Amino acid sequence: MAHLTPRISEARIDALFAQHLLRPTFGAAFLKHARFSGKVASVDVQQPHPMGRGSVDLMLTLEDGTVILVENKIDAAWSVAGDAQPDRYRASVEKLQGQRIRCGSLLLAPELYLSRSRHKHLFDRHVSYEDCLDLFEGENRELLTRAIAQANSPYEPEPDVASGDFFSAFRAHVATRYPGLVLKREPNGKGVRPTGSHTFYFDVPSTLKPQPALPRPRMSLQAWDSGASSPSVKIMLGGLAHRTDVSVPSSLREVGGYLRPAGKSLGIVIDTPRLDPSRAFLDQISAVDEGLSGANQLNTWWNKNAAELGYAVNGQ
Incomplete structure (x- = not known):
């Protein structure tokens, strides 16, 4: 099997720029490219985000108090959970x-990303990775060069037949047995699921x-869920992970x-059985139904009682 070059995460590029922007020469050159x-x-x-949902990749504050909100992209699509990312900015x-x-x-972002983005006009300024390349040296310059190359060969998931079959059967089961739960469309199209897929996303407006x-x-x-003691169904409220003081209704x-923190969100959680998408769906139908029953209960609770949590969060 050919060796696969590890993909560079946007978080790694965030850290690269954050590390250098306080250097006077680098910071001045970056601001010049940004026309600040x-x-x-x-x-x-x-x-x-000051608007209350999601997070800002890099928040720069200048000596005169000006604030610059930076969204960093390599090749990922825009997040559309809640408000779309450009609208949040x-x-x-x-x-x-x-x-x-x-x-x-x-x-x-890389020049290729900027040239193809339909939403870049929603940002006040644009700076390309290529603009900044000469500001870096050695391994840092090599890292940014690799990120630019990555934008020219975006990620294409390797299909996993077993996972695809499991997710397809799961989707059909939800549609026929749990009409109050609506799943989001498959993110990769044509029912493709890569190896390691383990999350089912619900369509919130529905x-x-x-x-x-x-x-x-x-x-x-x-x-x-490798980061928790049990898999779960969760409703997540962005930006509220710090609210450990909120009482459970x-x-x-x-x-x-x-309630528990889930990344930067406050998670409203019901534990569910572990599922294995690499195994046959029908062999796990009892666990599937137990998990979906939990999802149904959480959905019903939210629609009837979430106002209680709103009072607790807002101190009323």
């Missing part, structure tokens, strides 16, 4: 400007009622639910 003037005073990585800029803070948004007092949720069910405890 001044000096970078601070750089924060993966900060919550526009909303965050407007919010900060409403607070009389000078602010702008910036899309940082499944969960909006709750004005809470961030727009995401909902998923995992076949397995009694109505949620009654259905076996609890």
Whole structure:
């Protein structure tokens, strides 16, 4: 088998730029490409969006107080959980400007990505990786060069037949037995699922009622979860992972639910059995139904009782 070059994550490029932007020469050159003037005073990585949902890849604050919100892309599609990423940046800029803070948004990406993006006009400025290449040396320059090359050969998942069959059967089972649950379309098209796929994503507008007092949720069910003691079905509220002070509503405890951080989100969780997408669907039907029963309970709880959590989060 041919050796596969590990793909470079956007988080790694975030860290690369964050490491160098406080250097006066680098920072000044970067701001010149971005058509901003001044000096970078601070750089924060993966900060919550001022508009309240999602995170900003790099938040630059200049010495004069100007804030630059940077979205970094190599080859990934835009996240559309809740508001689309470009819309979040526009909303965050407007919010900060409403607070009389000078602010702008910036899309940082390879030239190929910038040339093909239909949403780059939603950002105030654009800087290409190629613009910055000569600002780096040695291994750092090589890393950015590889990221540029990666943009020219985007990720194409290797199909896994067994996983594809399992996810297809799971989708059909949900449609016929659990009409209150609606799954998102397969992200790769044509039912392709790569090896290691383990998460089922629900279509929020078709499944969960909006709750004005809470961030727009995401909902998923995992076949397995290496970062937790059990797989689970979760409703996730972005930017609220720090709210460990929120009490679990009694109505949620009654259905076996609890609260825990899930990345940068607050997870509303019901534990579910482990599933193995590499094995036959019918051999695991009892575990599948137990997991979907949990999803149904969580869905019903949210639509009837999520306002209780809204009161707790907002201190009412």
